[in-house]
Every structure is written in C-alpha cells, then in structure tokens.
Amino acid sequence: MDKGGTMPLSWHRESKPHKFCPGCGHGLVLKVLGELIDEMDLRERLLFGCDIGCSLLAWNFFNVDSVQTHHGRTTPVMVGLKRGKPDMVALAYMGDGAAYAIGSQHLVNAAYRNENIFILVVNNTVYAMTGGQMSPTTLAGQKTETSPYGRDTELAGQPTRGAEMMAAIAAEGAYVARGSVARMIQLKKFMKKALENQLAGRGLSFLEALSTCPTNWRTNARETWRFLEEDMAAYYPLGELSGPGKEVRGS
Template structure:
C-alpha cells in the first residue's frame, strides 16, 4: 500500500492530477496558498479568482468557490466582489503577464485604493500558456519566442520589479512580499501574512518566483539552476512591506 502525502483540506482530489505541466511551479504556489488558508481556518470565507494564461488551470483546483476571469482582469472581479461582501476573503491569482502587463493598471490602482484583497502573482519570466513569449519579467538577454536573440534592455527596458513598485505605493498596513517555490515554507508564511493583512482591512501582494521547464526548455537540474542562480539574483526574495515594518529575508 502506498502512503500518500498529506494534502491541505482545500486540495480538491476530484480534480487531481492537476493540469499543469510536469515541473511547473504553479501547484507549489497553490499548495502554499492552501496551507495558509487552512492555518487561518478561513476556507468558508475565501473566494478565489484566477486569470487567463496558465493560472486559469487553477479554476477547479480547490475546494473553494472559484471564478476564472479574463486576462489581467481578476483583480477587478475580486475587488467587485469584496466591495459588496466585505466578510469574504478575496484572492486574485495571476501570472506576470496578467499582473504586470495587460492588468498592470488594476494592480497599481487596487494597491493605491488599498482594496481589501490579496493578489498573488506567479513570476516565471515569460508567457507560459501562449508558448513562451517575453513578459515584463523576462531577464536581460533571456531568450524567449519573441526575443529569440535574447531580451535587449535597450529595446525593451528592464524586467518589472513588482513587489518593489507595489510596496512604494501601497498604504500603511498593507503587506507586500516576494517568495519563491524553492522555499515553500517561507512562501506559505508570506501568503499567510498577506491574508492576515487583508483580514485586517488592507491590500496585500505576493509575487512568487516559479518554474517553467516547458518553455525554458530546461531539464530538472537546469530548471532549478535558472531559478536559484538567475531569477533569485535579479528578483530579491523577502518582505517589502509589512504592517509592523519589520523586514525579513
């Protein structure tokens, strides 16, 4: 008899195995979110929204009321819910294209208005679902389908540093952090603090550094090396804004 690892309560077994590619980071982020929700015992209150792109594969992932929206539009949908149901906990889940490109105005303005929602953005340095194009987070010189000779900083600018930006515009009491799927325990802690900030009436934002072996065209070892040696060097992992202003690496 095989022993199955213990899964969080909101992990919906009926829809597993999930539809993400082998080696994808999304399921690790989603599991961290599940554990955070379970520790806070708020399953009954959470409404989960997912974007277009790979994140939409999470539409039936959880034992949570969930809605799949349009590309970049999950933040306003969850905001719209939360404005009339302040008793709920709203989670908007998206990729880097959804949050930093097509939906950047929603991210910026929901942070500025201190909407009582939690935005979780998965950074895998490119558009996964559409086949690996350059995203705002693509690293300098990184090859993608639309930067086949490597991303030129002169032509396309520098990669977006989302948490740094959001931390600089969000209100006191809000929570902003960047975690990584290479440290799920820490990521879960960040997400939990983000949900707590929402429960305390503030905006929160988490970016999670993630993996995409399919579009990076990397084997397991190279995938891990790209995350640890390149992404984590450019995108600093840690807390950028905490209600108590305490920093942690």
C-alpha cells in the same frame, strides 16, 4: 494517515492530477495556499479568482468558491466581490503577464486605493500558456519564443520589478513581499502574513512568488532549480518590502 492522502484537504480531488505541466511552480504555490486554507479554516470564506493564462488552470483546483475572469481583470473583479461581501477573503491569482502588462492599471489603482484584497502573482518570466513568449519580467538576455537572441534591454527595456513598484506606492498597512518556490517555508510564512493582513482589514496584500516553467524554459530539473535560484533571485530579491509597522520604501 489523514483523509486527504498526500494532498491538502482543500484540494479538489476529482480534478487531480492537476493540469499544470510537470515541474510547474503553480502546483507549489497552490499547495502552500491549500495548506493555509486548511490551517486557517478558510474553506467557507475564501473567494478564489484566477486570470487568463496558465493560472486559469486553477479554476477547479480547490473546494472553494472560484471565479475565472478576463485577462488582467481579476483584481477589479475581486475588489468588487470583496466590497460586496466584506466578510469573505478575496484572492486574485494571476501570472506576471496579467499583473504587470495587461492588468497593471488595475494593480496600480488597487494599491493606491489600498483595497482590502490579496493579490498573488506567480512570476515565471514568460507567457507560458501561449508558448513561452517574452513577458515584462523576462530577464535580460533570456531566450524566449519572441526574443530568440535573448532579451535586448535596449529594445525591450528592463524587466519589471513588480513587488518594488507595489511597495513604492502602497499605502500604510499594505503588505508587500516576494517569495520563491525554491524556499517553500518562507513562501508559506509570507502568504500567511498576507492572508492575516486581509483578515485584519489593514488593506492590500501583495505577494509575488518566483516560479518555474520547465516546459518553456526548456530546462531539466537541475537547470530549472539553477535558473530559479541563481538567475531569477539575483534580479528579483526575496523578502518583505512593506508591512504594518514597517516603513514604506520610496516614501
């Protein structure tokens, strides 16, 4: 057996078991990332930036240089780090609230400038750390703490399709995709392509990972998988939306 036991070698063993809830999709996304750090030998090159919200619990997750920023500001911090250290691989890790609500200005401008960083958004449809309030990606009719009768789209609008927005404004060479923790092999493929896109210097890499939050969804394991694979995947289609050699949608 390898030295990491059951865990990827890049995981910081002293901080395990990690602080995410049982069944949280963050662990799955970070496992894929950890495996890729090992496989692509990025341990000395990766700059890991995490946001406010549940994603900040990853601040000591890896044996890599990590920084934890203000809410929604991970994108500009990582842009600055990447510009200062172009040889490093910059990763901005955040949740859907940080990406599409408070940090959407940075997301849009980073996409327009085609900054050479990797933005990884974990979409679990709620503000999980604060108790499960409605977020921009909460599905229509989904019950949360602040939408106890279900999200009313007349009042709160339609859920944000962030990957489609990024694909519409992304420059040539940018990579935009949406994966899901229900399809781990596909998610790993997308994440590898996103990291390779940055290593090749082609510009922005954006990956949204559909994720789970059993604690705030108040679901058991079976209902968690069902909500992720049926309800979420129906509104947020999986796949690559933009990439090198592929026509950018909306242009």
